[in-house]
Amino acid sequence: MKKTCFLCALAVLMGTQAWAGDVVIDQKDKQFSKKALKVKVGDTVEFRNSDPFAHNIFSLSDTKAFDLGSYPQGQSKKVTFDKAGKVEVECSIHPSMQMVIEVEK
Numbered sequence: 001m002k003k004t005c006f007l008c009a010l011a012v013l014m015g016t017q018a019w020a021g022d023v024v025i026d027q028k029d030k031q032f033s034k035k036a037l038k039v040k041v042g043d044t045v046e047f048r049n050s051d052p053f054a055h056n057i058f059s060l061s062d063t064k065a066f067d068l069g070s071y072p073q074g075q076s077k078k079v080t081f082d083k084a085g086k087v088e089v090e091c092s093i094h095p096s097m098q099m100v101i102e103v104e105k
Contacts, residue, residue, distance in 0.1 A: 032099040048076035056092040
């Protein structure tokens with residue numbers, strides 16, 4: 001009985017903690033798997049390239065500026081968002097690839 005109560009208490013405590021999340025955004029057919037995404041401060045987004053050619057994902061947004069460089073099919077790069085706000089993401093090789101990430105507190 002004590003073991004069961006301990007496990008229940010542990011589950012409740014773990015459920016109340018703020019854990020950073022990971023989200024995967026796929027790049028396939030010259031587009032992102034989502035056009036819009038909401039994440040929390042501290043979350044990481046992994047940009048996975050599933051196309052048979054390179055992508056170069058970047059953002060010039062004040063909230064989070066980054067340039068992941070060119071990378072081929074099968075590789076991925078990650079970005080951790082450390083500030084709340086709007087992040088516009090594009091591919092420098094394929095200008096029609098665009099998405100918006102809303103980072104919330």
